[in-house]
Amino acid sequence: MKKPLKPLIGTVAAFLVAGATALGGAAPAQAAASADKSADKSVTAVNFAGTVALSNCSGSLVRMPGSTANDPALILSNGHCLETGMPGPGEVVLNRSSSRTFTLLNGSGSGVATLRANKIVYGAMTDTDVSIYQLNTTYASIQSRYGIAPLTIAATHPVQGTSIKVVSGYWKKIYSCSVDGFAYRLKEADWTFKDSVRYTSTCNVIGGTSGSPVVDASTGQVVAVNNTINESGETCTLDNPCEVDQNGAVTVRPGIGYAQETYGIPACFAAGNRFDLTLAGCTLPRP
Structure with missing residues (x-):
């Protein structure tokens, strides 16, 4: 990994x-x-526009196909990159408070901002290896301040x-x-x-x-x-x-x-980038 x-x-x-x-x-x-x-x-x-550097890994500023500009922004990385440690087999990290920071890059790879999470939305190393963070800001704010748009999953x-x-x-x-x-x-x-x-x-x-x-x-x-x-x-x-x-x-x-x-991730997000493992079509492992 x-x-x-x-x-x-x-x-x-x-x-x-x-x-x-x-x-x-x-x-x-x-x-x-x-x-x-x-x-x-x-x-x-x-x-590199929209990618981020973590303290120990890489990641990206992402949106779901149905996300809107005023939704809280999301960061995608690996479950084994979580600051809380690697989830064990069958373990799911869900809606856990986080203040982790990410360096946002522009197209040439220069850091243009430090973004901060307010929670770990989801993290697991069972069936997949994924972590999703929610930031304390919106896509619109990031684009307005830094000119960087999210990548679409x-x-x-x-x-x-x-x-x-x-x-x-x-x-x-x-x-x-x-x-x-x-x-x-x-x-x-x-x-x-x-x-x-x-x-x-x-x-x-x-x-x-x-x-x-x-x-x-x-x-x-x-x-x-x-x-x-x-x-x-x-x-x-x-x-x-x-x-x-x-x-x-x-x-x-x-x-x-x-x-x-990552194609199964959008099915787990409702309007407003609200994460919900019970949504129809969401197949991510549950706690």
Whole structure:
């Protein structure tokens, strides 16, 4: 799971020492990202506007398809990036007070504002790996003051072969690749995720990219949230997720990264960005 170091889970525990390791590993990944940019002209359509940097992860200022300008603004990241610690299997964090801050970036990657949460709307690492914060301000206020609009979370399932960008506000780096396919189940240590997006190899994400929005390069909408990569070829261990198919067969893909789909999130929000797990069509895990 991709915290300041690398993937999902071990990164959290390693946070205090992760910074140096991640910095040491950033150069080759950055070179790969630069090469991807040169090869893929569509990268110019996606920039850093609306992404955020957390203290230990990446994230994005997001809206639902039905959100309005005067709704309270939302931040999307990973469940394993929560300041309260990683939720255990089956644990759901719901409507918990928070004063966490986020650095809002403009298109070129410069920080233009510090945004503050007033609560954790939702956080979980069961079936998915997601955290959603509510801010103490509205989209309209943010756009008026800083000229930054939110990214929209797509309400449709991502499609294999789609060109995507993983946009890290923590590292101010954009990774370019495609949706290679989907993992029926993705298992990492004690956590299991459902229907995960598998990247092609050029999205060789590093620590600190956890929580980055995965953006459809054609539509500019968020289709997933980046969360892990198999670092060393181990099977189903911390920082080494494995795929498990419908028949229980296990596949390990060293060096391949994954993200958690977000298309189901809009169904859990009513008018006014009011989060409600009981809404028809909302399938996020409940407490």
